[in-house]
Amino acid sequence: MSDLLFTGGTIITVDTHHPRAEALLCRDRRIVAVGDQASVAAAARPNRQVIDLAGRALLPGFNDGHIHALNFGIQELFIPLDGLSKGEIVDRLREHESTLGPGEFLFGSSWDYPSCPDPDIRDLDRAFPDRPVFLIQFSGHGGWVNTAALRRLRITPTRASWGMGGAEMDEEGRFTGILREPWAQPRVRWMQIKRLLDRHALREALVAAFARLPEHGITSVQDNTFFPWVINEIRAANRLGEQTARFSCWSMGEIGIADPWFGLKHFDPDWYSRGPAKFFWDGSFSARTAWLSQPYSDKPETRGAGTEAGRIERILRKAVRRRRQIAAHAIGDAAVAAYVEAFSRVRDLEGIRDLRFRIEHAQLIQADDIERIAELGMIVSAQPHAAAYPEKDLDLIGADRSSRAYPYRSLLDAGVPLAFGSDYPGESTYDPLYGIHLAVNMQSPQAISPEEAIAAYTLGSAYAEFRETEKGKLATGYLGDMVVLSADPTTIDPGSIKDILVEMTFVDGRRV
The missing domain is CATH 3.20.20.140 (Metal-dependent hydrolases)
Known part of the structure; x- marks a missing residue:
């Protein structure tokens, strides 16, 4: 692997002894030099590849x-419900039900109380009397289900509590459809597994x-x-x-x-x-x-x-x-x-x-x-x-x-x-x-x-x-895990940090 020489921008090292640098040299997966432009360039081999930061910022890769991480793919299997009211949630679920086979669960995720303040088992029961419905609340620590789902999960008045969670019931002893800490319920956990x-x-x-x-x-x-x-x-x-x-x-x-x-x-x-x-x-x-x-x-x-x-x-x-x-x-x-x-x-x-x-x-x-x-x-x-x-x-x-x-x-x-x-x-x-x-x-x-x-x-x-002795800062001997940003987060207006772009990412000194 040829040398990788970064120059021409701001290098934020996260090293308290040398917080800023002008240039950085990466070789064979690791950083071999960090410092001023002249000394780092002198350490580079002739076949070096030069990356001109052009005023951008180089930082350690984010950890x-x-x-x-598995939810990057698995989350896409759930119907997204974020920001929807109760009526809108039911409408979206109806749009997707036709894609399911008989008896399959209808899964949704990311509903939340600000937009759906009064989730109720009766609304899901009216729309889906036979189809089990399981909707994960935004945090992942709550759920909204219908009666068909309670039956499939074998949640009954005598089996309504588990660990730190349980199925909520109203004053008359009827299920409300809200589950607390649903993943701790044995059958829900088995569905996940x-x-x-x-x-x-x-x-x-x-x-x-x-x-x-x-x-x-x-x-x-x-x-x-x-x-x-x-x-x-x-x-x-x-x-x-x-x-x-x-x-x-x-x-x-x-x-x-x-x-x-x-x-x-x-x-x-x-x-x-x-x-x-x-x-x-x-x-x-x-x-x-x-x-x-x-x-x-x-x-x-x-x-x-x-x-x-x-x-x-x-x-x-x-x-x-x-x-x-x-x-x-x-x-x-x-x-x-x-x-x-x-x-x-x-x-x-x-x-x-x-x-x-x-x-x-x-x-x-x-x-x-x-x-x-x-x-x-x-x-x-x-x-x-x-x-x-x-x-x-x-x-x-x-x-x-x-x-x-x-x-x-x-x-x-x-x-x-x-x-x-x-x-x-x-x-x-x-x-x-x-x-x-x-x-x-x-x-x-x-x-x-x-x-x-x-x-x-x-x-x-x-x-x-x-x-911490191998990654997390840009220092000699550390892994070549780095990110190039469009601007320096430490000098830009703080309100604009969220608008900074990631322009290049390197792992082991290799762009990914």
Whole structure:
């Protein structure tokens, strides 16, 4: 491979010792020189390929610290319902029903309460008395179903609860059609597993992901892979030269056999590595299943629900014995508090800090818990894309808590390691520049600088997966994972960050 010399633009290294450079040289997958134009050019071999940045910006490739990559393809199998009212949802479902065979589920996704505030089982029953209908709420932590679906899922009044979720019933004991945390219901989970057993569907999903990630400058993802057989398809794509982004593959900790099974798979540490075990301590704001210390503002009869500190403590102890990192979903402040309390009980276990336990999302945290998180050495892996709907948060959790939500400024000031990702499709977009825009421009005391947001999306995410010595910044010896942007996010008007274009993406020093 010939030398690749970048020059003529702004090079943002994310290296605190040398934050800016004039030129960069990549050779045989790795960066071999970064610095001033003359010295870097002198180190290049005669057959070098020169890329003139022409005033554009070169950054480390973005590392999405929390994504569901298979959903790039699988999501397309669901009827999109975002932004639709109840009547519009029923009309769209009717348009698609004719494509289904007898007894097949009618699946839809991304409906939400702002546009459909009163979902009701009776509306679906009138339109589809015999066809099972299953509609996933925007966050993925809620569902809207009809009676035919309840029958197929064997949800009855005596089987209406599961884990942190359940099927809601009205005051007269009738089902409303709303499911909380539906994926924890055994038959719903089995439907998900069956879909992922289809090798053709898996391959199509990965092909879609590998095509779209480079378009947004994403060179690494930390993926909620969940099921071990998916590794086989990632490996096959790698062998065919189709893989355009590095994968950290997470197991589903909630399924006892999944993580040990992951341990039996063959991984390539450069391209598809074994990531943490994923657990869920609560749900989401919009489904009102995130566990809050105080009731929801628009639904004061509930605070959501979550996993108690005692159970979390047992899981942490087992993880330490097995030397396994945990990435735990905790959105509400009560869920975060339970996690922090459980960690504090096991803080003296040998080697626990070396495992870099992660709090995923952490959208609301009590002030004293931020200090404890810093003291305990936990990582917060956050998704600024979740902050895209401040009006909805205002309705759900009120003005005071909304002003303290997404506490990036407080976390960084306390010294907490911060990683950024998207949680796509749990959030509507996976564009890192849009996430950076939100973190910088949120109308809140928790906004951070462009430099800090870029660091969270690169070096911070690399730290969360133990790869901060190989990627996440542009420095000698680091992997040649880079992105060329149309403008410098640190000097452009902050309101225009979201409009910056990704013009080139490189992985291993190769354009993808």
